Amino acid sequence: MTDLITTTAADADSAGAVSALSRNTKFTVYTERQLDKIEPLQQLTPEQRFEMRVVATVLPFRVNQYVIDELIDWSNVPADPIFQLTFPQRGMLAPEDFDRMAQALQRDAERAEIQQIAKEIRDKLNPHPAGQQEMNVPMLDGEPLPGMQHKYRETVLFFPSQGQVCHSYCTFCFRWAQFIGDKELKFASNEASSLHRYLAEHKDVTDLLMTGGDPMVMKTSNLEQYLDGLLHPKLAHVQNIRIGTKSLTFWPQRYVTDPDAPELLALLTRLVKGGKHVALMAHFNHWREMQTPIVREAIKRIQATGAIIRAQAPVVQHINDDPQVWARMWRTQVGLGIVPYYMFVERDTGAKRYFEVPLERTYQIYREAIQQVSGLARTARGPSMSAGPGKVEIQGIIDLQGEKVFVLRFIQGRNPDWVQRIFFAKYDPQATWFDDLVPAFGEEKFFFTDEYEAMQAQAQP
Numbered sequence: 001m002t003d004l005i006t007t008t009a010a011d012a013d014s015a016g017a018v019s020a021l022s023r024n025t026k027f028t029v030y031t032e033r034q035l036d037k038i039e040p041l042q043q044l045t046p047e048q049r050f051e052m053r054v055v056a057t058v059l060p061f062r063v064n065q066y067v068i069d070e071l072i073d074w075s076n077v078p079a080d081p082i083f084q085l086t087f088p089q090r091g092m093l094a095p096e097d098f099d100r101m102a103q104a105l106q107r108d109a110e111r112a113e114i115q116q117i118a119k120e121i122r123d124k125l126n127p128h129p130a131g132q133q134e135m136n137v138p139m140l141d142g143e144p145l146p147g148m149q150h151k152y153r154e155t156v157l158f159f160p161s162q163g164q165v166c167h168s169y170c171t172f173c174f175r176w177a178q179f180i181g182d183k184e185l186k187f188a189s190n191e192a193s194s195l196h197r198y199l200a201e202h203k204d205v206t207d208l209l210m211t212g213g214d215p216m217v218m219k220t221s222n223l224e225q226y227l228d229g230l231l232h233p234k235l236a237h238v239q240n241i242r243i244g245t246k247s248l249t250f251w252p253q254r255y256v257t258d259p260d261a262p263e264l265l266a267l268l269t270r271l272v273k274g275g276k277h278v279a280l281m282a283h284f285n286h287w288r289e290m291q292t293p294i295v296r297e298a299i300k301r302i303q304a305t306g307a308i309i310r311a312q313a314p315v316v317q318h319i320n321d322d323p324q325v326w327a328r329m330w331r332t333q334v335g336l337g338i339v340p341y342y343m344f345v346e347r348d349t350g351a352k353r354y355f356e357v358p359l360e361r362t363y364q365i366y367r368e369a370i371q372q373v374s375g376l377a378r379t380a381r382g383p384s385m386s387a388g389p390g391k392v393e394i395q396g397i398i399d400l401q402g403e404k405v406f407v408l409r410f411i412q413g414r415n416p417d418w419v420q421r422i423f424f425a426k427y428d429p430q431a432t433w434f435d436d437l438v439p440a441f442g443e444e445k446f447f448f449t450d451e452y453e454a455m456q457a458q459a460q461p
């Protein structure tokens with residue numbers, strides 16, 4: 001990275017200066033079939049490479065040359081956080097599942113058998129957490145709208161069909177199941193118009209949240225189809241447009257050197273000038289993702305459009321389960337004009353056995369990190385669990401009426417009346433997710449249990 005900066009200074013013409021921000025301007029990607037083509041992996045032992053292949057046969061794997069060349073510190077592999085963020089590790093599978101797949105690959109089993117074993121292992125990994133599939137599907141003209149979720153009154157989630165991959169995959173991704181051919185999300189053909197019609201009919205929706213995959217893998221011309229229509233006066237109530245993206249980490253070239261980068265920036269500018277609040281919800285797990293010259297340039301260009309960048313991420317073992325990492329990440333973000341937004345608890349799905357952190361520890365990481373930063377970085381809320389009933393924040397661990405308890409609060413609720421309500425769960429040092437928790441003080445239910453169960457019963461097909 002240092003010699004890149006030296007080259008930049010030497011470049012006079014602007015095209016040269018832009019390409020010197022990164023040696024990768026052409027997008028080159030590797031999936032599990034091309035593991036052997038990734039040059040720096042040759043420094044690992046054959047056993048380590050085989051282990052990666054075993055895991056990548058079960059869980060999605062995709063990495064690009066920019067991540068390999070400019071983000072991973074190969075002198076610190078396997079501990080390097082960006083290596084852990086993108087490359088499969090043996091511990092992601094239970095030992096018995098790992099051995100089963102390893103043996104199948106070693107004896108060169110038929111493709112169909114390998115696929116069957118992979119499917120059986122995946123089915124054990126809770127591929128569809130938090131009732132995502134059944135409970136949040138919006139209806140238009142009496143028909144369910146695929147590719148959309150409407151869980152909280154004011155915000156609609158939209159999954160554009162062209163945006164259902166990412167520039168690289170995160171090893172801990174909670175949407176991993178959709179990347180291995182699981183048709184969790186099917187899409188209508190006339191998506192943009194049904195999105196706009198649905199929004200026009202729902203005047204209490206203030207926010208559209210485009211998500212994926214990563215919407216920023218789409219061509220600008222596709223994004224325009226979804227987003228320009230929001231400027232119509234009928235959709236004036238949709239004030240805030242959020243785009244969830246990991247592109248600032250995995251492909252900041254999207255905003256700088258990609259052929260349609262200028263049109264993308266022009267689109268963001270048009271939305272801002274049209275009166276919308278535009279927020280890029282950037283996923284950053286580690287301050288290292290914000291260090292390259294090209295990401296710095298991308299951030300500046302996005303901000304010049306008037307869009308705001310907000311940052312959110314889960315706490316995950318092996319990557320960022322350390323308050324120092326979070327404090328430095330938040331400080332870096334504030335310094336770059338990025339607003340820290342959410343700290344999440346890793347969901348109970350996929351390779352969680354490798355990544356999960358006890359709730360108690362996650363809470364301590366939040367507290368120790370927030371204590372180190374000024375108020376400008378304390379806009380990060382959490383740690384928050386996106387559970388079935390809503391987003392639940394861990395507010396503290398205290399002794400109350402002679403019992404040790406988790407103090408919890410709804411940040412978002414399936415019923416808006418639950419928001420901001422505090423409730424208590426029995427302290428459990430092993431708990432890593434909301435479903436592990438039971439009410440404190442010997443009570444049978446949480447205050448929302450009956451109502452939530454009624455909602456679930458109604459949603460059953």
Ligand SMILES: *Cc1c(COP(=O)(O)O)cnc(C)c1O
Pocket residue numbers: 149151152155157209386391411412
């Ligand atoms: C987090 C989330 C939102 C947005 O909630 P905010 O508190 O407004 O950030 C919307 N829908 C779903 C399903 C979510 O998980």
